[in-house]
Amino acid sequence: MSAQRAITQIEASQAMPADVPLRRIGLGGLLAATARRHPARIAVIDPADKPDWSGRPAITWTYAAASEIVERLARGLRSWRLPPGSRIGLCLPGSAESALAILAVEAAGHVACLLPVSWDEDRLLAAAQGVALSAILTQARLGSAAPAERMCTVAARYFGLRYLAAFGPDVPDGVINLDRFVLDGPAEATAGSPAPAGIISFVGGDPNRPVYRSGESVVAAAAAHLVAARVAPAERILSLIGPHDLRGLVTGLASALVAGATLEAMPLFDGAAFAATLRRPVPTHLVAPAFLEKNLAGRDLPAELRSIALVHRAPARFPGRSRVVGGPQSLRLDTVIDTMAFDETAILSGRRGSPGDLALVLGKPERLALPPSLMTLHRGPDGRIAFRGQACAATTLQRGSPQNALNEIWHDTPYAAVLFAGLATAIEAAVPSEALASPEIVAVA
Numbered sequence: 001m002s003a004q005r006a007i008t009q010i011e012a013s014q015a016m017p018a019d020v021p022l023r024r025i026g027l028g029g030l031l032a033a034t035a036r037r038h039p040a041r042i043a044v045i046d047p048a049d050k051p052d053w054s055g056r057p058a059i060t061w062t063y064a065a066a067s068e069i070v071e072r073l074a075r076g077l078r079s080w081r082l083p084p085g086s087r088i089g090l091c092l093p094g095s096a097e098s099a100l101a102i103l104a105v106e107a108a109g110h111v112a113c114l115l116p117v118s119w120d121e122d123r124l125l126a127a128a129q130g131v132a133l134s135a136i137l138t139q140a141r142l143g144s145a146a147p148a149e150r151m152c153t154v155a156a157r158y159f160g161l162r163y164l165a166a167f168g169p170d171v172p173d174g175v176i177n178l179d180r181f182v183l184d185g186p187a188e189a190t191a192g193s194p195a196p197a198g199i200i201s202f203v204g205g206d207p208n209r210p211v212y213r214s215g216e217s218v219v220a221a222a223a224a225h226l227v228a229a230r231v232a233p234a235e236r237i238l239s240l241i242g243p244h245d246l247r248g249l250v251t252g253l254a255s256a257l258v259a260g261a262t263l264e265a266m267p268l269f270d271g272a273a274f275a276a277t278l279r280r281p282v283p284t285h286l287v288a289p290a291f292l293e294k295n296l297a298g299r300d301l302p303a304e305l306r307s308i309a310l311v312h313r314a315p316a317r318f319p320g321r322s323r324v325v326g327g328p329q330s331l332r333l334d335t336v337i338d339t340m341a342f343d344e345t346a347i348l349s350g351r352r353g354s355p356g357d358l359a360l361v362l363g364k365p366e367r368l369a370l371p372p373s374l375m376t377l378h379r380g381p382d383g384r385i386a387f388r389g390q391a392c393a394a395t396t397l398q399r400g401s402p403q404n405a406l407n408e409i410w411h412d413t414p415y416a417a418v419l420f421a422g423l424a425t426a427i428e429a430a431v432p433s434e435a436l437a438s439p440e441i442v443a444v445a
Contacts, residue, residue, distance in 0.1 A: 026196025026215035028106045030257040032067055039064030041234055044096045045264040049273055053143040055169050061096055069182055073104035076181030080163050082134050084109045085197050089136040091115040091147055093267035094242030097167050099253050101137050106215060109194035114201045116244040124154045127207035128161060131200055135163035140170045148172050200397060201245045203343045211344040213394040220390040221347050222254035224375050228337050228349040228356055229309055231285050233260040239287040240266055247311050247341035251287045278302060293319055297331055307335035314342050314415045317426040318359060342413045346392035362417040362424035383416035384430045
């Protein structure tokens with residue numbers, strides 16, 4: 001599915017009521033569709049310095065090759081005979097293995113649980129227990145760290161973990177070698193793919209605050225982001241944000257698959273390597289943390305750079321909007337996109353200077369030009385922002401609770417827009433209305 005086709009579907013559904021779901025499709029279905037039509041198109045590119053920190057070669061995967069490797073990995077996961085919808089943790093950097101593992105878990109009919117590689121043993125243990133993980137996929141080496149060995153310690157403390165697997169080299173004893181799944185003969189055709197089971201991520205990197213969303217909701221969130229980003233088929237998304245939460249997954253892998261584009265990620269940032277990668281002669285859409293704007297301001301950017309998506313995480317303050325050369329926060333680029341992550345609930349994107357500018361939309365929510373079935377937002381009586389629609393259908397996950405995230409209900413966030421002359425200048429934590437009404441509540445410094 002291309003970005004143009006996704007946007008056309010959005011435009012065609014403008015009159016749809018909020019409770020009508022978009023077409024059910026997962027990330028794996030998008031990968032397979034592009035692999036059939038454009039098998040030689042590049043899907044995922046590893047960073048050139050990958051051998052230095054992982055001991056693994058840097059590989060460029062076509063859509064056809066990626067689709068086959070995903071099926072081989074999925075076949076290996078299916079051999080574990082876990083119940084459908086089991087929760088499998090993924091503790092991987094944002095390289096090709098991470099993308100392929102997310103897709104393989106979906107293809108095997110399980111729920112992918114995104115575990116940040118920066119977590120220590122105690123946080124990993126808390127997450128594994130809290131969401132009842134049945135298995136974890138990780139990597140043997142990450143620079144000086146050894147994630148697979150760390151997971152062995154977690155497995156010794158959590159007996160519910162039935163399988164532990166890692167990409168090599170030097171996979172520890174007792175850990176399943178995922179490379180063997182890839183090399184173990186041709187992939188077998190399956191009799192239809194299971195419905196995408198969804199993902200689990202964590203609010204603010206807190207292992208005690210897991211959130212579940214369906215696979216269709218992930219695709220819908222990417223489609224909403226692409227309305228602003230406008231990534232064309234075969235163009236490149238260069239992402240500096242790993243797929244460890246909703247913001248990284250939606251703006252990176254999910255957007256690339258919805259658009260039929262290429263994803264190149266840089267899990268470990270290096271200034272010189274980034275400059276060289278950015279200047280490769282290919283149409284590129286950069287995804288970067290918002291704090292990097294000041295580093296990019298005033299620089300001569302490559303002509304091939306089509307857009308920069310600056311990803312904020314609420315609460316956040318919007319920077320100055322000057323485009324005057326040498327001015328504060330000035331970026332010498334026509335297309336700058338602000339993307340705001342409201343925890344794991346919603347991703348809201350808008351082009352600066354356009355009718356979809358987030359300063360305008362958050363000032364007047366009715367300006368949001370998306371179909372109600374995809375996303376709607378409003379401000380409550382206490383100013384808090386709430387979302388509704390398939391792109392933000394998420395639910396707090398409790399161990400053993402049903403995974404039920406309804407599109408038609410409002411999902412409140414703890415954030416409110418700071419307004420000046422009708423424009424949003426920042427997103428801040430809101431004070432609940434019940435706190436304002438209670439004289440016994442005292443603010444603590």
